[in-house]
Amino acid sequence: MTEWMDKLTLYFSYPFVRYACIVGVLIALCSSLLGVTLVLKRFSFIGDGLSHVAFGAIAVASVVNLSNDMALVLPVTIVCAVLLLRTGQNAKIKGDAAIAMISVGSLAIGYLLMNLFSTSSNLSGDVCSTLFGSTSILTLTRTEVWLSAVLSVIVVAAFVVFYHKIFAVTFDENFARAVGTKVNVYNLLIAVIVAVIIVLAMNLVGSLLISALVIFPALSAMRVFKSFLSVTVCSAALSVFCAFIGILISILAGTPVGSTIVAIDLAAFFVFAWIGRMGGRA
Amino acid sequence: MAQLLCKNLMLGYENNILVRDLSFEVNQGDYLCIVGENGSGKSTLMRTILRLQPPMGGEIAFGDGMRPNEIGYLPQQTVVQKDFPASVREIVLSGCQGHSSGSFFYSKEEKQLAAEHMERLGIAELSGRCYRELSGGQQQRVLLARALCATGKLLLLDEPVSGLDPKVTMEMYHLIKGLNDQGISIIMISHDIQAAVKYASHILHIDADIFYGTKKQYLASPVGKRYIGEEGGEEK
Ligand SMILES: Nc1ncnc2c1ncn2[C@@H]1O[C@H](COP(=O)(O)OP(=O)(O)OP(=O)(O)O)[C@@H](O)[C@H]1O
Numbered sequence: 001m002t003e004w005m006d007k008l009t010l011y012f013s014y015p016f017v018r019y020a021c022i023v024g025v026l027i028a029l030c031s032s033l034l035g036v037t038l039v040l041k042r043f044s045f046i047g048d049g050l051s052h053v054a055f056g057a058i059a060v061a062s063v064v065n066l067s068n069d070m071a072l073v074l075p076v077t078i079v080c081a082v083l084l085l086r087t088g089q090n091a092k093i094k095g096d097a098a099i100a101m102i103s104v105g106s107l108a109i110g111y112l113l114m115n116l117f118s119t120s121s122n123l124s125g126d127v128c129s130t131l132f133g134s135t136s137i138l139t140l141t142r143t144e145v146w147l148s149a150v151l152s153v154i155v156v157a158a159f160v161v162f163y164h165k166i167f168a169v170t171f172d173e174n175f176a177r178a179v180g181t182k183v184n185v186y187n188l189l190i191a192v193i194v195a196v197i198i199v200l201a202m203n204l205v206g207s208l209l210i211s212a213l214v215i216f217p218a219l220s221a222m223r224v225f226k227s228f229l230s231v232t233v234c235s236a237a238l239s240v241f242c243a244f245i246g247i248l249i250s251i252l253a254g255t256p257v258g259s260t261i262v263a264i265d266l267a268a269f270f271v272f273a274w275i276g277r278m279g280g281r282a
Numbered sequence: 283m284a285q286l287l288c289k290n291l292m293l294g295y296e297n298n299i300l301v302r303d304l305s306f307e308v309n310q311g312d313y314l315c316i317v318g319e320n321g322s323g324k325s326t327l328m329r330t331i332l333r334l335q336p337p338m339g340g341e342i343a344f345g346d347g348m349r350p351n352e353i354g355y356l357p358q359q360t361v362v363q364k365d366f367p368a369s370v371r372e373i374v375l376s377g378c379q380g381h382s383s384g385s386f387f388y389s390k391e392e393k394q395l396a397a398e399h400m401e402r403l404g405i406a407e408l409s410g411r412c413y414r415e416l417s418g419g420q421q422q423r424v425l426l427a428r429a430l431c432a433t434g435k436l437l438l439l440d441e442p443v444s445g446l447d448p449k450v451t452m453e454m455y456h457l458i459k460g461l462n463d464q465g466i467s468i469i470m471i472s473h474d475i476q477a478a479v480k481y482a483s484h485i486l487h488i489d490a491d492i493f494y495g496t497k498k499q500y501l502a503s504p505v506g507k508r509y510i511g512e513e514g515g516e517e518k
């Protein structure tokens with residue numbers, strides 16, 4: 001126990017570890033916010049789809065040797081998010097099929113590009129960390145940390161300001177439109193926020209595990225709570241808690257950050273499902 | 283000028299025209315019932331009035347101080363996701379979203395308004411409950427309260443009593459009539475021709491041939507006689 005404490009104190013004496021930890025928690029907070037909306041709009045997998053797009057974009061960025069790959073990844077992901085949420089409304093190709101198509105497509109192209117053109121000596125290591133997140137949160141660069149912090153603050157602020165509109169649009173789009181709410185604008189906003197969250201969360205948990213970060217907290221909260229506000233608050237709190245514990249464990253035990261956090265989110269889900277059933281019976 | 287004026291409307295979807303040359307108007311305090319068979323285009327008319335879809339021809343005009351987003355709307359079916367976590371209060375309050383207060387948050391007055399409407403419809407003690415755990419009749423009241431938050435002038439109700447038992451149906455009709463007596467105009471789609479004839483001031487019959495007029499005119503018209511005759515016959 002004291003050994004652990006010593007190790008933690010040692011790590012946290014580096015300012016950079018503290019920053020990384022703060023960023024991890026912030027990312028977890030934003031990614032949980034829109035979870036409820038995405039789950040209810042039947043877009044649980046949009047996170048997955050978009051993260052694969054981001055993976056493809058990262059591959060392209062590394063091939064053309066961009067110094068700051070965010071500059072390419074963020075816009076590409078936002079455009080795809082807008083397109084995907086669009087198709088959900090007047091679907092020639094149904095929402096989930098479109099997502100599957102785009103996501104698998106960009107995954108394949110991305111890997112192909114990396115394989116053909118990559119100059120790195122450790123290709124499988126690179127791919128693995130893009131897919132599953134950095135093996136250690138400490139490998140985040142300083143720019144990434146700052147950018148993530150700023151973007152997360154913006155996302156949280158936007159969510160708070162537009163909270164009621166997001167509720168209205170999620171709950172009953174037709175009614176919202178009938179009383180003059182600019183539904184398309186808010187759908188666009190949701191798409192953009194989702195894209196930003198995905199790009200942020202890739203740093204933390206990697207492409208393959210993002211959906212977990214986005215939807216697990218919301219699903220857990222929905223087992224127990226019954227109003228939109230309480231579900232949102234609970235899933236945010238839960239996500240932050242799980243991320244924090246996950247980061248601590250990964251530092252102590254040397255496990256990969258992303259999968260540790262997701263494992264804890266999963267455990268929390270079972271706990272909440274159990275509480276929900278007990279509550280339902282009582 | 284009338285609150286709502288529809289002139290030579292043509293309704294339908296892409297290459298499927300449902301209704302041609304539909305004209306009618308709604309004045310303050312009117313109670314208009316829209317009747318007609320399944321699939322005749324009644325809900326389509328509602329959606330067109332609400333600007334959820336464009337008319338294929340003709341025009342819709344608002345007057346008498348009405349703005350197009352001041353209509354309270356009770357949909358035929360709300361495709362509320364089965365597992366949507368939303369409390370009654372949150373839903374009723376979302377009726378206030380169209381108010382042009384310019385703020386992204388609900389004001390004290392709006393919360394007050396929502397509370398009054400819940401009181402008025404007898405769902406005040408449900409306000410903290412989860413919407414999806416309510417009975418069909420209670421859900422209809424919640425949606426009606428939401429519609430009332432959106433308007434003080436005109437309510438559009440698409441089959442508000444479908445799926446309700448006779449007693450709750452009667453209560454619903456009384457509620458709506460009460461609102462009408464307080465000066466809110468009502469447009470209601472209904473398959474219950476008896477109730478339509480009992481409560482409405484005007485009838486719009488959408489079918490192969492369209493009828494629009496006061497209740498008296500409708501009862502005297504061939505369309506009205508035939509339709510009411512059929513319905514009455516079925517019941518016996
Ligand atoms: N989105 C749509 N696209 C194409 N056609 C549609 C669409 N919605 C409805 N229709 C068609 O338009 C016709 C009228 O539909 P509508 O919902 O207006 O009928 P209704 O009069 O409300 O019937 P009901 O009494 O059953 O509610 C139907 O034949 C239906 O198949």
Ligand SMILES: [Mg+2]
Pocket residue numbers: 324325326358440
């Ligand atoms: Mg209908």
